[in-house]
Amino acid sequence: MFRPILGPAFAAALAFSGATAALAAEPIELTIKDHRFQPDRIEVPAGKPFELLVRNADATPEEFDSHDLHREKVIMGNGQAKIRIGALKPGEYAFVGEFHEDTAKGVIVAK
Amino acid sequence: MIAALIIVFREVLEAALIVGIVLAATRGTVGAGRWIAAGIAGGIAGSAVVAAFAGTISGTLDGYGQEIFNAAVLLLAVAMLAWHAVWMAAHGRQLAGEMRSVGEAVRRGGRPLYALALVVGLAVMREGSETVLFLYGLAASDGGFAAALSGGALGLAGGVVVGAGLYLGLLRIPPRHLFGVTNWMVALLAAGMAAQAMSFLAAADLVVLGPELWDSSALLSQDGLAGRVLHTLVGYIDRPTAVQLAAYLATLLFIQLAGRAVAGRQRRALPQAAAAE
Numbered sequence: 170m171f172r173p174i175l176g177p178a179f180a181a182a183l184a185f186s187g188a189t190a191a192l193a194a195e196p197i198e199l200t201i202k203d204h205r206f207q208p209d210r211i212e213v214p215a216g217k218p219f220e221l222l223v224r225n226a227d228a229t230p231e232e233f234d235s236h237d238l239h240r241e242k243v244i245m246g247n248g249q250a251k252i253r254i255g256a257l258k259p260g261e262y263a264f265v266g267e268f269h270e271d272t273a274k275g276v277i278v279a280k
Numbered sequence: 281m282i283a284a285l286i287i288v289f290r291e292v293l294e295a296a297l298i299v300g301i302v303l304a305a306t307r308g309t310v311g312a313g314r315w316i317a318a319g320i321a322g323g324i325a326g327s328a329v330v331a332a333f334a335g336t337i338s339g340t341l342d343g344y345g346q347e348i349f350n351a352a353v354l355l356l357a358v359a360m361l362a363w364h365a366v367w368m369a370a371h372g373r374q375l376a377g378e379m380r381s382v383g384e385a386v387r388r389g390g391r392p393l394y395a396l397a398l399v400v401g402l403a404v405m406r407e408g409s410e411t412v413l414f415l416y417g418l419a420a421s422d423g424g425f426a427a428a429l430s431g432g433a434l435g436l437a438g439g440v441v442v443g444a445g446l447y448l449g450l451l452r453i454p455p456r457h458l459f460g461v462t463n464w465m466v467a468l469l470a471a472g473m474a475a476q477a478m479s480f481l482a483a484a485d486l487v488v489l490g491p492e493l494w495d496s497s498a499l500l501s502q503d504g505l506a507g508r509v510l511h512t513l514v515g516y517i518d519r520p521t522a523v524q525l526a527a528y529l530a531t532l533l534f535i536q537l538a539g540r541a542v543a544g545r546q547r548r549a550l551p552q553a554a555a556a557e
């Protein structure tokens with residue numbers, strides 16, 4: 170039953186798949202400490218896919234959540250997670266730690 | 281405590297709305313209550329298991345296990361909703377000419393209730409596992425235990441109230457129209473989940489979402505209560521991408537066409553069997 174549903178979606182996806190081809194070699198590192206992101210402002214070149222490596226230095230889980238980037242991912246306490254992000258248009262992309270939204274805030278700036 | 285209340289409410293809300301739709305869609309069906317209760321219970325147990333193994337799930341598949349797991353859970357729910365919608369389309373039409381309501385057809389059994397129970401279980405598991413992780417983190421922090429307990433309880437109650445409200449609202453629909461409405465709601469639920477699954481597949485780099493088609497966040501933000509409710513019910517996304525919209529429309533189209541095809545075939549092949557059933 171997946172096939173008829175997913176067929177058109179994958180076909181459409183293929184049309185855009187050129188965008189992920191070249192991933193920047195080194196992931197951009199980001200740390201969560203005391204429910205804050207460090208750094209909380211990350212500059213990336215526009216038009217180039219990249220990968221975030223988010224380390225959670227707190228003992229409790231956190232959820233990286235970005236509506237702007239269409240990403241949500243739980244990062245366990247004292248754990249880490251990779252988050253791949255496609256080529257961005259120039260602009261600002263906010264993200265938060267959903268479990269501590271009042272302190273865990275950050276922004277990715279694509280230039 | 282307020283933060284805990286809000287987060288738990290958000291997570292419970294989505295599952296509660298889905299339970300509300302499923303309860304309304306199965307109204308009067310023998311055994312439906314037991315199946316749905318089993319789905320909820322299974323979902324709660326599943327969410328504890330998923331939360332316990334969250335680290336392991338995340339670590340698999342080159343660090344993208346969590347995304348693929350979420351996408352798989354959503355797509356399984358889409359398949360179950362589609363299967364149920366097609367079944368209803370077939371049996372609803374089959375009996376339309378016999379002056380029998382769809383409700384009666386449904387009550388006489390044969391309906392794939394396990395499909396809906398699984399949908400409920402998967403929804404509870406998905407939202408529940410995040411809630412468990414959040415509450416665990418809160419309870420483990422200094423003085424957080426009371427906040428986790430009270431915020432969690434109030435958030436749960438709030439979510440259940442909204443879900444119950446939806447259910448009671450749906451019951452006000454005259455019985456002859458109820459299943460028509462719930463059939464559409466099930467189809468839209470499936471379409472929304474398919475679009476959401478695309479996000480997770482894109483996060484795992486298995487599909488590319490494509491360009492954002494529009495931005496209606498100023499009009500109706502997906503972060504607000506109304507936006508969240510519509511996101512769950514009809515798959516509203518304030519900044520949808522091309523592939524999300526494609527998945528959404530493909531799911532609706534599939535359910536419509538498959539329902540028609542199956543209904544047509546049954547009408548031709550089984551007029552006596554249907555009457556004698």
